[in-house]
Amino acid sequence: MASGQASGAATVLRLVLGKRLQDLREAAGISFEEAARALDVTHATIRRMEKAQVGLKVPYVEKLLRIFGVTEQREIDAFLGLVREANQPGWWHRYRDVLPEWFTAFVSLEAEADQIRAYEPHYVPGLLQTEAYAATVLRAGMPHAPAAEIDRLVALRLARQELLTREKPPLLWVVMDETVLRRPIGRPDVMRAQISRLIEATASPRVRLQVMPFSAGPHPAMYGPFHLFRFPLPELSDVACAESLVGAAYFDQRDDVSGFREALDRMCAQAAPVHRTEAILSAIGKEI
Incomplete structure (x- = not known):
């Protein structure tokens, strides 16, 4: 969530996952533009993913994890499991x-x-x-x-x-x-x-x-x-x-x-x- 106006219905788990993606990208020395080219999206999309301003697509996240150097399949599966959980509506969805x-x-x-x-x-x-x-x-x-x-x-x-x-x-x-x-x-x-x-x-x-x-x-x-x-x-x-x-x-x-x-x-x-x-x-x- 960026400073300023609310960025959609960002859940806390989405915020956490976005921050983890940002940390992995920066640790790998990969720019927004490089990550965006790998997914064939704009660099703004990568920024929005990291700021929890958009939903996290499982295929996108899996590809990013591999690009960022995450090779252990168990780690990837665990991260993707959290992505699926983050995409589920909260209890307040019924309202x-x-x-x-x-x-x-x-x-x-x-x-x-x-x-x-x-x-x-x-x-x-x-x-x-x-x-x-x-x-x-x-x-x-x-x-x-x-x-x-x-x-x-x-x-x-x-x-x-x-x-x-x-x-x-x-x-x-x-x-x-x-x-x-x-x-x-x-x-x-x-x-x-x-x-x-x-x-x-x-x-x-x-x-x-x-x-x-x-x-x-x-x-x-x-x-x-x-x-x-x-x-x-x-x-x-x-x-x-x-x-x-x-x-x-x-x-x-x-x-x-x-x-x-x-x-x-x-x-x-x-x-x-x-x-x-x-x-x-x-x-x-x-x-x-």
């Missing part, structure tokens, strides 16, 4: 009727990360939303969508939350603006239930919630929400995702990602400490 292409990449990154950090200035993070809260937020954002589409999107959001209850869940560390908790979303009972859900989440050792109070004043991330994903795979660098009204931009270049990480670190220092979050939530819940 393709309502899932925007840019968000497919997000769900894949979310599912494979072992650490998810985020700043949320407007809403409770999707991974922690109740069904009623999610439905209310989605209806507000998509006022012209039919009820059936909203229902499907709510189902997708709840399905995403299953990663927090799997055997090895990621660390979810979120800084929420106080506005998130003060803005009424739906009826009072919807907000009370959502606050209760957040209080429950604070009991998990894999969930850290911090509240950025109004009194903290300006902070480095007042431009909008973003996520930062970290993976257990050495081939993958951290990936940042900044959301907008009509999509998202993804960044994996070191300098870009460092900017997001520094902003989060500064906010974590400014926000109320994790051990105070439950008390803050309880106090706000009593006011609703």
Whole structure:
């Protein structure tokens, strides 16, 4: 995945395989142009394969592996097996009727990360939303969508939350603006239930919630929400995702990602400490 706009529905495994192909090519001292000539494609195609911007074709990959000096058949077969796996649709494919292409990449990154950090200035993070809260937020954002589409999107959001209850869940560390908790979303009972859900989440050792109070004043991330994903795979660098009204931009270049990480670190220092979050939530819940 290149810095900038999302490059299609790139899965994490495709990103890993693309990086491995790049490493093999560079170790063999083969240029983009030389690899492209061997496949009778453009050098841009090789670049897109390495950046996971296109699907990986098994015959192409097999030929590249041999060109790059991989001669052991077991290694080739193992690599091609991963290619076939990478080309299989993820669990979220069953929601393709309502899932925007840019968000497919997000769900894949979310599912494979072992650490998810985020700043949320407007809403409770999707991974922690109740069904009623999610439905209310989605209806507000998509006022012209039919009820059936909203229902499907709510189902997708709840399905995403299953990663927090799997055997090895990621660390979810979120800084929420106080506005998130003060803005009424739906009826009072919807907000009370959502606050209760957040209080429950604070009991998990894999969930850290911090509240950025109004009194903290300006902070480095007042431009909008973003996520930062970290993976257990050495081939993958951290990936940042900044959301907008009509999509998202993804960044994996070191300098870009460092900017997001520094902003989060500064906010974590400014926000109320994790051990105070439950008390803050309880106090706000009593006011609703």
